[in-house]
Amino acid sequence: MTDSVLNSELSSQATKAHAYGKVDRDNLHDDLLSRLRDFIVEGHLLPGGRIPERHLCEAFHVSRTPLxxxxxxxxxxxxxxxxxxxGSRVRQFTDKDIKDCFEVLAGLESAAGRLACARITDDEVAEIEQLHYDMYGHYMRRELPEYFRLNQAIHEKLVAASGNDALQATYRTFTARMRQLRYSANVLASDRWGQAMREHEKMVDALRRRSGEELATILFEHLLNKWRAAADSLEREDAQGS
Amino acid sequence: MTDSVLNSELSSQATKAHAYGKVDRDNLHDDLLSRLRDFIVEGHLLPGGRIPERHLCEAFHVSRTPLxxxxxxxxxxxxxxxxxxxGSRVRQFTDKDIKDCFEVLAGLESAAGRLACARITDDEVAEIEQLHYDMYGHYMRRELPEYFRLNQAIHEKLVAASGNDALQATYRTFTARMRQLRYSANVLASDRWGQAMREHEKMVDALRRRSGEELATILFEHLLNKWRAAADSLEREDAQGS
DNA sequence: CTCGGTTAAAATGAATGCAAACCTGCGGTT
DNA sequence: AACCGCAGGTTTGCATTCATTTTAACCGAG
Structure with missing residues (x-):
């Protein structure tokens, strides 16, 4: 029965994939790669479910070799x-995997914060502050989606401000892993929202003072707290589910 | 002329590759992958030089598809x-790439230190302390290769002590990048040796006291210092070379 | 009816084939 | 003499094909 779900998903994607239009012969690999990655990250394939190559080939209109x-x-x-x-299947993350992932993100953001403090310009700080205030507005008005979007934007800007491409690329692969789990969106619905907001206050303050060490610690803890909240909400869901 | 160098390198590898012996059909991909990775990391291919697929196929006795x-x-x-x-070529790292890489390693080790402090057992600390003292011995006797080996072992043990597989895996891909540059070995020949030793003292001390935040900062700075030394010695070499 | 073994279909891993893109060397032009 | 174009072989990118493994379907024995 999982197969039927898979198949319908696949065929629905077939048209979508077609909508992208034919691509240049040269760039097929890179293009296919990102399309497939998005497809997986957006959760169109069931984790753990088997994926026959042939189906994916049809869905994306390529032969098995590039796929x-x-x-x-x-x-x-x-x-x-x-x-x-x-065959291949979408990776099913264990709780440990998820925790590990959050910890790596914590380490990367923490480093990004340290580096950013050493390099960031006043203008860039101002940009982040602006995002922060906007986000605060959404927080007050309890506009969760907008809050979440800005939250992500702030973290991304901070990582970008590190001026380190390798760090940014690694950060992205791990956020991709996280996005595959529907967590992130749900997490902040909990009573952690206020706490997260306070942590963000401290972050901006440390950044303003260019206190790298302090920022590193705040970010690290912030990310670990995110994970704790995620783990809690996961537990609750599981309890409900079963 | 680069071609001739490349070719001789490749043919010499052909025999070496053969020496590994035929592998199971199933694992060809993984096996080929690690062999090729080692081959590149060990510097048998000239960075920036072109590598015709056909040559690599012959060298590793596989067809183009798995290669x-x-x-x-x-x-x-x-x-x-x-x-x-x-075609493909061995990536040529710019100075910026190298700096970025050291910074990521700094972030990862720093996080590993924090996590290790929260989890490590007394026995594991004792192991690291033992390695540290052994290393100190080699330092006193000016035995660089042994010193270097233990230094690496300590850093790896620390990362392992974080108990985070994803972190460890990411750490490895970045150390692989570094190993491709011959730096690491040369760096400590400089007068930084003493400084590095003192930093290691502080590391072990912070670890003993399970002071995660402190350890994180020490490790971060330690890695950045490593990079500074590497950059300096690189400059010196370049100055000599030209 | 269940279980185990056998066999046919399907999927995977790797090799081969083929068309398009690229490099090389040569001749013609300015 | 330097530059441009352009045929030839070479190399790459993808499709197809082949061999092996896995999966399932089936059948008979218990």
């Missing part, structure tokens, strides 16, 4: 599992 | 560059 190349890359990125002779 | 899959993965790992329709 398999893309799958190998996605496996290296940790989004997909490849079982020898038994 | 290309491996190259795509290595490209995703950042070890190889793929130019559309123009």
């Amino acid at each position: 398999r190349e893309a799958l190998k890359v996605l496996a290296a990125e940790g989004l997909v599992e490849l079982l020898p002779n038994r | 290309r899959e491996a190259l795509k993965v290595l490209a995703a790992e950042g070890l190889v560059e793929l130019l559309p329709n123009r």
Whole structure:
């Protein structure tokens, strides 16, 4: 029965994939790779479910060779599992995996904060402050989606402000992993919202004073708290579900 | 002329590759991947030089399909560059790339230190202390290679002590990038040796007291100092070379 | 009816084939 | 002499094909 879900998902994507239009022969790999990654990250494939290559080929209108190349890359990125002779499946993250992922993000953001403090310009700080105030407005008005969008924007801007491409790229692969879990959106519905807001206040303050060490610690704890909230809400859901 | 160098390197590898022995059909991909990665990391291919697929196929006794899959993965790992329709080459790191890489390592180790402080057992601390004292011995006797080996072992143990697989895996891909540059070995020949030793003292002390925040800062700075030393010695070499 | 073994269909892993893109060397033009 | 174009071989990107493994369907024995 999972198959039927999978198939319908796949066929619905077939038209969508077609809508993207034919791509240049040259860039097929990169294009296919990002399309497939998005497809997985957006949760169109059931984690743990088997994915026959042939179906994906039809869905994306490519032959198996480039598709398999893309799958190998996605496996290296940790989004997909490849079982020898038994095909590929969307990786199913354990609780431990999720915790690990949050910790890595904590480490990366923490480092980004330190580096940003050393490099960031006043203008860039002002930009982040602006985002922060806007976000505060959404917080007061209890506009969760907008709040969430700005929250993400702030974190991304901070990472970008580190001026480190490798860090940013690594950060992205881990946020991609997280997005695959529907957590992020739900987490802040809890009573953690206020706490998160206070942590953000401190972040901006530390950044304003260019206190790298302080910012690093705040960010690290902030991310770990995010995980704790995620873990809690996950537990609640599971309790409800079963 | 680069071609001739490349070719001789490749043919010499052919025998070496053969020495590994035939592998199981199933694991060809993983096996080829790590062999190719090692081959590149060990510097057997000239950075920036073109690598015809055919040559690599002959060297590793595989057809182009699995080889290309491996190259795509290595490209995703950042070890190889793929130019559309123009083949693959070993990635040539700019000074900025190297700096970025050290900073990411700093972030990761720093996070590992924080996490380790929260989790590490007394026995594990004792192990690291033992390694540290051994290393100190080599330092006193000016035995650079042994010192270097233990230094690496300590850092790896610390990362392992974080208990975070994703962090450890990411750490490895970045150390692989670094190993591709011959820096690491040369760096400590400079007068930084003493400083590095003092930093390690502080690290072990912070770890013993389970002071995560302190350890995080020490590690971060330690790694950045490593980079500064590397950059300096690089400059010196360049000055000599030209 | 269930379980185990057998066999056919399907899926995977790798090799081969083919068209398009790229490099190379040569001749013609300015 | 330097530059441009352009045929030839070479290399790449993708599709197709082949061999092996896995999966399922089936059938008979208990």
